[in-house]
Amino acid sequence: MIRTLNSPALYAICGGIIGFVAVVCLVFLIRAYRAGIAAGMDKGMLKRTITSSVTFTILPSVGILLGVIALSGSLGTPWPWLRLSVIGALHYETQVAQAAAEQVGVGTLSAANMTPVGFATIALLMSICIPWGMILSFFFNKSYLKKIKGKNKEEADKEKTPSFGDSAMIAMFMGLVSAYIGSYIGGFVSGEGLFTFKGDLTPIIVAVISAAVMAVFTYFAEKKHMVWLESFSIAGSMLVGMLAAVFI
Amino acid sequence: MNNEYLEKYNKGTHIIGRLASAIALFLLVGAPFLIGKVIGGMPDLSAVAKGFISVGLVWTISSVVEFLVYTPMLGAGGGYLAFITGNLINMKIPCAMNAKEMAGTRSGTTENEIISTLSIAASSLTTIVVLALGVLLLTPLQPILQSETLQPAFANVVPALFGAMAYQYFRKNLKLAMAPLIIMSVLFILVPALISQASIMILPSGAITIALAYMIYKKNGTIEKAEK
Numbered sequence: 001m002i003r004t005l006n007s008p009a010l011y012a013i014c015g016g017i018i019g020f021v022a023v024v025c026l027v028f029l030i031r032a033y034r035a036g037i038a039a040g041m042d043k044g045m046l047k048r049t050i051t052s053s054v055t056f057t058i059l060p061s062v063g064i065l066l067g068v069i070a071l072s073g074s075l076g077t078p079w080p081w082l083r084l085s086v087i088g089a090l091h092y093e094t095q096v097a098q099a100a101a102e103q104v105g106v107g108t109l110s111a112a113n114m115t116p117v118g119f120a121t122i123a124l125l126m127s128i129c130i131p132w133g134m135i136l137s138f139f140f141n142k143s144y145l146k147k148i149k150g151k152n153k154e155e156a157d158k159e160k161t162p163s164f165g166d167s168a169m170i171a172m173f174m175g176l177v178s179a180y181i182g183s184y185i186g187g188f189v190s191g192e193g194l195f196t197f198k199g200d201l202t203p204i205i206v207a208v209i210s211a212a213v214m215a216v217f218t219y220f221a222e223k224k225h226m227v228w229l230e231s232f233s234i235a236g237s238m239l240v241g242m243l244a245a246v247f248i
Numbered sequence: 249m250n251n252e253y254l255e256k257y258n259k260g261t262h263i264i265g266r267l268a269s270a271i272a273l274f275l276l277v278g279a280p281f282l283i284g285k286v287i288g289g290m291p292d293l294s295a296v297a298k299g300f301i302s303v304g305l306v307w308t309i310s311s312v313v314e315f316l317v318y319t320p321m322l323g324a325g326g327g328y329l330a331f332i333t334g335n336l337i338n339m340k341i342p343c344a345m346n347a348k349e350m351a352g353t354r355s356g357t358t359e360n361e362i363i364s365t366l367s368i369a370a371s372s373l374t375t376i377v378v379l380a381l382g383v384l385l386l387t388p389l390q391p392i393l394q395s396e397t398l399q400p401a402f403a404n405v406v407p408a409l410f411g412a413m414a415y416q417y418f419r420k421n422l423k424l425a426m427a428p429l430i431i432m433s434v435l436f437i438l439v440p441a442l443i444s445q446a447s448i449m450i451l452p453s454g455a456i457t458i459a460l461a462y463m464i465y466k467k468n469g470t471i472e473k474a475e476k
Contacts (some may be wrong), residue, residue: 001254002388005287006446007287009286009321010286010287013279013283013286014279017272017275017276018376018380019278020271021272021277021332021333021372021375021376023374024260024264024268024272024329025329025333025369025372025373025376026369026373027444028261028264028325028328028329028368028369029364029365029366029369029370029373030258030274031260031261031264031325031365032325032362032365032366032369033366034257035253035254035257035358035362036362036363036366038253038254038257039254039358039359039362039378041297041359041362045350045351046362046363046366048350048351049347049350049351049363049366049367049370049438050366050367051333051368052346052347052350052369053343053346053366053367053368053370053371054345054371054374056343056359057339057343057370057371057374057375057378058344058373058374058378059405059408060335060338060339060375060381060409061374061375061379062378062382062393062402062405063337063376063402063405063406064335064375064379064387065378065379065382065393066394066402068331068379068382068383069382069386069390069393069394072386075377076384077262077386081379081383082279084334084335084379085376085379085473086272086276086290086332086333086334087272087331087332087333087334087376088301088334088335089277089334089335089336089337089338092307093292094353096304096307099299099302100299101318103295103298103299103302104292104295104299105347115289116287116288116289117284117289117290117291117292117324118285118289119289120280120281120283120287120289120290120291120292121280121285121291121292121295121296121299123279123280123283123284123291124277124280124281124291124296124298125295125296125300125304127276127277127279127280127306128296128300129300129304129307129308130307130312130334131273131276131277132307132308132315133311133314133331133334133336134269134272134273134312134331135269135273136288136311136312136315136331137265137266137269137315137319137327137328137331138266138269138273139268141262141265141266141319141324141327141328142262142324144316144319144320145319145320145324145327148320148356149356149413158373162269163355163356163463164462164465165320165354165355165356166354166355167429167462167464167465167470167471168458168461168462169320169321169345169355170417170420170421170461170471170472171424171454171457171458171460171461171471172317172321172454172457172458173321173341173345173413173417173425174417174418174420174421174425174428174457175428175450175453175454175455175456175457175458176267176337176341176420176450176453176454177410177413177414177417178262178406178419178425178429178431178432178449178453178457179428179432179446179449179450179453179454180406180410180450181407181410181411181414181429181432181433181445182428182429182431182432182435182436182446182449182453183432183442183443183446184450185328185433185436185437186405186432186433186435186436186437186440186443187436187440187443189437190436190437190438191440191443192439194438194440195437202400202403202404202407203406203407204402204407206404206407206408206411207407207408207410207411207414208411209321209411210408210409210411210412210415211411211412211414211415212415213414214411214412214416215414217316218415218416230278230350231350233412234342234346234409234412234413234416236436237408237412237415238405238408238409238412239408241345241404241407241408241411241412242399242401242402242404242405242408245366245400245401245403245404245408246397246398246401247371247402
């Protein structure tokens with residue numbers, strides 16, 4: 001069965017869809033770059049945005065590649081490759097694939113138990129559980145953004161100050177990061193039983209080291225005017241943090 | 249600034265975004281049927297329905313919340329692209345926020361829309377290239393990527409990412425950032441069952457921070473460096 005799931009036909013189907021999405025990304029990239037020039041934005045800044053986004057993404061992408069490898073043992077390589085290149089999320093795919101396998105009676109997710117019907121069913125279930133962001137964007141992206149923009153403008157006009165939109169985004173992101181770091185702290189303190197302090201300390205140490213390295217990058221970028229460092233600061237901090245995990 | 253061009257650009261973004269979303273959706277839902285035809289077994293629709301009720305509903309709710317929360321962060325172009333390409337929390341959102349931070353653009357402006365779109369598109373293309381190269385070189389790479397020595401590094405990609413991002417954002421207003429961090433830490437310590445639900449706990453954590461930020465904003469007009 002695993003041979004069938006790794007057949008050239010499946011690579012062609014999945015590769016074709018990934019190719020389509022790559023073209024869409026390229027179209028958006030070129031249009032945005034041209035619009036940036038038309039809007040009078042600094043070319044250097046536009047290029048720095050692209051460079052920093054590329055460097056930022058490389059390490060997490062390698063992590064995602066591990067997800068492809070992990071799933072390839074039971075679902076073949078092309079399908080996890082498609083799912084994790086497009087629409088999917090690392091934490092979602094494995095969980096749903098496992099749950100779907102149980103639902104279709106394949107039991108545990110493994111190539112030995114897989115049947116053609118089982119695979120097609122799991123693949124469809126994985127596909128229909130998370131396309132909602134795409135569907136909602138199709139119907140409501142324009143109107144939702146228009147509404148938010150209007151509200152922020154109204155607020156700013158009324159208050160004669162910058163709108164709350166930027167502050168809300170920063171606050172939301174602080175909340176997001178806090179939830180994750182809080183979960184590492186909770187995992188260490190109570191992960192192995194309430195207040196046992198026997199959980200995994202590694203994520204906390206990694207986060208702290210990564211933050212410390214980021215502080216060094218920021219110091220050089222801001223105080224020593226080495227602006228070019230900004231493009232590599234997140235990727236560099238992550239790399240040092242991840243390397244620290246190897247030595248802990 | 250070329251206003252006419254930018255107006256056209258915005259309209260075009262929605263047209264292309266909607267078209268791309270519709271085609272991607274059709275391809276992604278259609279693929280299992282096409283694959284089924286190739287491998288000789290069509291999806292069992294009743295099992296899909298049962299599976300959807302048991303695992304899909306939670307993800308549906310989560311997707312709706314993601315749309316409501318992240319669309320304003322990403323803007324039009326970035327929003328369409330991010331929802332097509334996925335990996336929002338662990339990659340696209342931090343990537344777009346980092347780009348916005350570097351460029352110093354304000355939410356809701358054309359400049360921010362452009363920076364966000366550039367960032368999400370570059371990030372998505374990078375993931376596509378890395379995964380394509382990885383799949384191509386799967387046999388030689390597998391022993392390296394799965395070596396026991398490197399496992400702790402790859403198991404800690406997200407803590408490394410959020411550590412770096414924490415420094416970048418917490419320094420904007422340390423007092424404000426401490427509130428959700430302490431509340432969430434105490435909550436996870438007292439209810440360890442929630443640890444595996446961190447992605448859902450983003451919502452109450454974000455809501456608390458936004459509420460506190462609003463109070464600071466009302467007082468100071470901004471939340472940044474309010475402690476100085």
